[in-house]
Amino acid sequence: MSLSSDIKEYALNLGFTRAGLCPADDFTDHLRETAGRGDDYAFHLHRPGLPLSDCHPRRIMPGARSIAVLALDYARVAFPEKLSRMVGRIYQARCYNPPADSLNGARLELMGRFLSGRGLKVNYSQAVPARPAGARAGIIDFGRNTFAYAGRHGSFIVLYTFLLDKELDYDRPTLKSRCPPDCRACQEACPTGALAAPFILKPLLCLAFNAWKTQPATGNGISAYIPAAIREKMAAHIHGCDLCQAACPRNRRKVEDRFPEDPFLKLLDDDFSLSRVLAMPESFFEKRIRPIMYNYIQEPKYFQRNAAVALGNQGDPDSGPELVRALGSPHDIVRGHAAWALGKIGGKKSAAALEAALNGEPDGEVKREMLSAREALAV
Numbered sequence: 001m002s003l004s005s006d007i008k009e010y011a012l013n014l015g016f017t018r019a020g021l022c023p024a025d026d027f028t029d030h031l032r033e034t035a036g037r038g039d040d041y042a043f044h045l046h047r048p049g050l051p052l053s054d055c056h057p058r059r060i061m062p063g064a065r066s067i068a069v070l071a072l073d074y075a076r077v078a079f080p081e082k083l084s085r086m087v088g089r090i091y092q093a094r095c096y097n098p099p100a101d102s103l104n105g106a107r108l109e110l111m112g113r114f115l116s117g118r119g120l121k122v123n124y125s126q127a128v129p130a131r132p133a134g135a136r137a138g139i140i141d142f143g144r145n146t147f148a149y150a151g152r153h154g155s156f157i158v159l160y161t162f163l164l165d166k167e168l169d170y171d172r173p174t175l176k177s178r179c180p181p182d183c184r185a186c187q188e189a190c191p192t193g194a195l196a197a198p199f200i201l202k203p204l205l206c207l208a209f210n211a212w213k214t215q216p217a218t219g220n221g222i223s224a225y226i227p228a229a230i231r232e233k234m235a236a237h238i239h240g241c242d243l244c245q246a247a248c249p250r251n252r253r254k255v256e257d258r259f260p261e262d263p264f265l266k267l268l269d270d271d272f273s274l275s276r277v278l279a280m281p282e283s284f285f286e287k288r289i290r291p292i293m294y295n296y297i298q299e300p301k302y303f304q305r306n307a308a309v310a311l312g313n314q315g316d317p318d319s320g321p322e323l324v325r326a327l328g329s330p331h332d333i334v335r336g337h338a339a340w341a342l343g344k345i346g347g348k349k350s351a352a353a354l355e356a357a358l359n360g361e362p363d364g365e366v367k368r369e370m371l372s373a374r375e376a377l378a379v
């Protein structure tokens with residue numbers, strides 16, 4: 001057996017769904033496409049480090065010759081309905097950039113150990129553009145919603161890439177999408193028009209993007225104040241959005257089949273609500289948020305902001321008191337988005353709370369939020 005087939009067999013033995021190998025050449029098409037999209041991807045240029053350097057695998061690991069690309073089907077358990085309205089399935093599955101002390105982290109660690117043990121220099125890289133790498137390695141094709149699809153496993157998969165320093169036997173790339181010619185279900189399901197055309201995602205309109213990229217501390221130049229038009233569409237989503245995948249006929253089996261319960265997710269689901277996120281103490285953050293949402297958002301205030309928006313969208317007057325309390329948050333973005341949510345909920349109590357908070361509000365941006373919430377109430 002060749003080293004190439006040994007690598008793929010070991011990956012399948014570890015539980016990965018698919019494994020492929022491709023050369024570690026630059027991702028020039030991806031680079032051209034992303035750089036050519038102007039304003040849509042301007043935030044890349046604000047990133048610390050070299051923008052789009054991830055398209056050059058040999059900048060990540062000098063001497064890289066090959067990429068092992070592995071896919072894991074993470075939709076093999078039932079995702080609780082309530083939690084899934086708030087949190088995307090991929091986060092619930094704890095498989096996206098998993099920490100070393102997790103099951104999926106251990107799986108990656110074992111894979112890395114196997115590769116090193118076979119004499120390869122290895123770099124497990126989260127930077128390589130995984131979807132183009134997956135297509136180059138022949139294990140996925142692109143859906144028109146821009147997600148990667150692995151045959152009957154659909155798009156609820158996660159991709160991992162290992163850079164390797166030896167030439168291997170490469171798989172045949174997937175060049176064509178397997179979407180049915182006339183299907184537009186994903187575009188129709190997207191509430192914001194983020195899927196502007198087949199294979200074109202406008203990130204600034206995507207709910208998933210807005211829930212996490214809106215963290216100025218990451219240096220991407222994007223405001224922490226989510227645009228009002230996006231807030232309206234966020235429904236209850238505080239982290240991730242699966243709407244364009246859930247509507248896809250290629251995922252029908254994954255959405256409709258019954259899968260076994262995940263007791264840990266059940267435990268989280270029982271304990272999880274938007275109100276609890278908005279008012280969370282540190283223990284809730286550590287026990288209920290971090291175990292599944294450990295990647296993109298490091299500070300609780302962003303989850304609280306998103307929860308305030310979601311509560312506003314629900315429009316339930318019962319959440320009024322919690323939102324009023326949030327007007328006293330030490331974090332300006334929580335106060336600002338809570339004000340917006342009170343404007344959506346309406347009522348005399350919301351109006352009185354906004355009036356009282358306006359008087360003592362020190363932050364100009366929050367004041368503007370409060371004033372427009374008050375205006376919304378007056379309509």
Ligand code: SF4
Pocket residue numbers: 189190191192193194195201205206207208209241242243244245
């Ligand atoms: S993840 Fe949600 S908001 Fe983003 S493109 Fe898909 S449906 Fe639209």
Ligand code: SF4
Pocket residue numbers: 143144145146179180183184185186187247248249250
């Ligand atoms: S909804 Fe239709 S067009 Fe969109 S990814 Fe699925 S099959 Fe392709």
